[in-house]
Amino acid sequence: MAKYRCTICNYVYDESKEGKKFVDLPKGWVCPICGAPRTVFVMLAENQKGATEEKQVSHTVSEVLVNQLVEWGVQYVFGIPGTSTLGVVDAIRKSNGKIKYLQVRHEQTAAFMASAYGKLTSHVAAVLSISGPGTTNLATGLYDAKLDYSPVLVLTGMVARKQIGHGSLQEIDHYAFFEPISVFNKILMSPEQTTMLATLAVKHALVDRGVAHIGIPNDVQKLPCDMEILPFEERMPNFAYGQEEVIIEKAAKVIDSASRPVIIIGLGARGQKTKLLRLAEKISAPIVSTFKGKDIVDDSEPLYVGCHGGIGSTAAGQLVDKTDLLIVIGSSFADLSMIPKKRMIQIDINPLMIARRYPVEVGLLGNSAILIPKLAAKVLEKHNTAYIQEITQLKQDWLNQLAKEADAIAKPIRAPYIMKVLSEKLADNAVISLDVGENCWWFGRNFQMKHSQKIVMSGNLATMSFGLPSALAAALAYPERQNICITGDGGLTMVLGDFLTALKYQMPIKVFVINNKSLAMIMQEQKVERYQSWQTELHDFNFAKFAEHAGGYGIKVTHPEELPTAVNNALASNVATIVDIDTDPQRFP
Ligand code: FE
Numbered sequence: 001m002a003k004y005r006c007t008i009c010n011y012v013y014d015e016s017k018e019g020k021k022f023v024d025l026p027k028g029w030v031c032p033i034c035g036a037p038r039t040v041f042v043m044l045a046e047n048q049k050g051a052t053e054e055k056q057v058s059h060t061v062s063e064v065l066v067n068q069l070v071e072w073g074v075q076y077v078f079g080i081p082g083t084s085t086l087g088v089v090d091a092i093r094k095s096n097g098k099i100k101y102l103q104v105r106h107e108q109t110a111a112f113m114a115s116a117y118g119k120l121t122s123h124v125a126a127v128l129s130i131s132g133p134g135t136t137n138l139a140t141g142l143y144d145a146k147l148d149y150s151p152v153l154v155l156t157g158m159v160a161r162k163q164i165g166h167g168s169l170q171e172i173d174h175y176a177f178f179e180p181i182s183v184f185n186k187i188l189m190s191p192e193q194t195t196m197l198a199t200l201a202v203k204h205a206l207v208d209r210g211v212a213h214i215g216i217p218n219d220v221q222k223l224p225c226d227m228e229i230l231p232f233e234e235r236m237p238n239f240a241y242g243q244e245e246v247i248i249e250k251a252a253k254v255i256d257s258a259s260r261p262v263i264i265i266g267l268g269a270r271g272q273k274t275k276l277l278r279l280a281e282k283i284s285a286p287i288v289s290t291f292k293g294k295d296i297v298d299d300s301e302p303l304y305v306g307c308h309g310g311i312g313s314t315a316a317g318q319l320v321d322k323t324d325l326l327i328v329i330g331s332s333f334a335d336l337s338m339i340p341k342k343r344m345i346q347i348d349i350n351p352l353m354i355a356r357r358y359p360v361e362v363g364l365l366g367n368s369a370i371l372i373p374k375l376a377a378k379v380l381e382k383h384n385t386a387y388i389q390e391i392t393q394l395k396q397d398w399l400n401q402l403a404k405e406a407d408a409i410a411k412p413i414r415a416p417y418i419m420k421v422l423s424e425k426l427a428d429n430a431v432i433s434l435d436v437g438e439n440c441w442w443f444g445r446n447f448q449m450k451h452s453q454k455i456v457m458s459g460n461l462a463t464m465s466f467g468l469p470s471a472l473a474a475a476l477a478y479p480e481r482q483n484i485c486i487t488g489d490g491g492l493t494m495v496l497g498d499f500l501t502a503l504k505y506q507m508p509i510k511v512f513v514i515n516n517k518s519l520a521m522i523m524q525e526q527k528v529e530r531y532q533s534w535q536t537e538l539h540d541f542n543f544a545k546f547a548e549h550a551g552g553y554g555i556k557v558t559h560p561e562e563l564p565t566a567v568n569n570a571l572a573s574n575v576a577t578i579v580d581i582d583t584d585p586q587r588f589p
Helices: 061-071 083-094 107-121 139-147 174-178 191-207 245-257 273-283 314-321 368-378 385-405 415-425 438-446 467-477 489-494 496-504 520-528 543-550 560-572
Strands: 002-006 012-014 041-046 076-079 100-103 125-129 152-158 182-187 211-217 261-265 287-289 304-307 325-329 344-348 362-365 431-434 454-456 483-488 510-515 553-557 577-582
Touching (some): 061 191, 083 100, 083 125, 100 467, 100 496, 107 139, 107 152, 107 467, 174 182, 174 211, 182 191, 191 211, 245 325, 245 368, 261 273, 261 314, 273 287, 273 368, 304 314, 304 385, 385 415, 385 438, 415 438, 415 510, 415 560, 431 467, 438 483, 438 520, 454 467, 467 483, 467 496, 467 510, 483 489, 489 496, 489 510, 510 543, 510 560, 543 553, 553 560, 560 577
Parallel strands (some): 076 100, 076 125, 152 211, 182 211, 261 287, 261 325, 287 304, 325 344, 431 454, 510 577, 553 577
Antiparallel strands (some): 002 041
């Protein structure tokens, strides 16, 4: 029997109390508090089996810490063992698989994996790293989590208490290092702090949505400790909150007065597809997403017209340009989304996001799961036939343009054709990890999302090399689904060593490399800014041969007609696979 947490509102479903097993719940089952679909639930913990004598007996700070994290649903720890973490590593070993340790080849991968896991599941995975170099190697991955509001727990080993400040081997100032990165940053100095710091760290990561850090001096890890494990329930707030009716009514009136409303959705509308469509249909409005919100509504939905911004669709751009009201739901207004100043109402769970860039006429503070249906109930029904026809035509024009770009015979192979083939071949529920660069640009623009697919990316930090580690995290979170990485030759090279991690743990991820032998996006920027193309060419490397040599499966694709079969073969493979596709670095107008 297990417990599951709704990641939209924090409601906990306890199988032992409810009597029904979660896995047996019918397909249409939703969270009884916020109405979110069952797919957003994550396992919190297996219930302790009845009698106390079966409970794990803890003896040290490390063991209590690990058991406390298990109780709060932390299932994975990523890292490389080392001198200053041996106590915690051994406690994880003794947990008998309740918390799983994945050993990676570089700490940066561990941090990216935890960040990606948080973005995918809205739950916490942990990174465990040694003092000094192991810790500094985490920086990029943790900044990725910070900037994309991903919940991550970092445990670091430190030199023994009596050596702190001596300039000991591998000693850095952990508190100072983590202060600008984290939402919670504490040093565990005495056994009595163990359960409180562990639970507060997970709580802050989830509520403040960021990186929580606990530094643990080497000697403290081994100290005796016999503290009671604190349960999750009754220690977390429920997030099913919304605005006063009078303010919702005000927002509804503003919507009623608009003739060309556009709904813009970001990550904060995650899991709200059905409720969004009901609102859009009732007021005859198109739905536009930010790139990060590309997987919330299917591309096949008539009222969804694609992303906004540099990678956006012409339909989204034109509809947003001509709108007289933007209804913004759960978007952080990143520069790249290029959302213009318009008359606006906004729904966000974070008060600091309301009117962050532009003034808003009505700001609705609360959970979009609660507020979208409340707003939909209050607005007047509108049948704006002319507007709907215009939306349909603009969307069709955009789809026609994408079809034209997907040249199936040009060589080197064109990126739009790769995106077309992948759109057709990937499973309806594939989990797609993206990298940064030209590969991501083409994906955002040309890939057609299907029902239940998920994407994960480095949104605000926009760091190259995120793709492969993210696919490793996806393979843990969704082992039953296709785990796809779409990357470039530049980004993949930075973390290539961790392809071995996929092999070590038998994670059959499928890596598609848009291999254009260059830093193509930077090359494009040099062109646009009339600089000479310089230092953006990359050594031609055969990633397929590397995959084969490492013990995985590799496919090199040079001719466009080979691509569909190569994709089929990769998707059918049961080992980690790299499909290296010789790709044209050029953009086409
Ligand atoms: Fe819920």
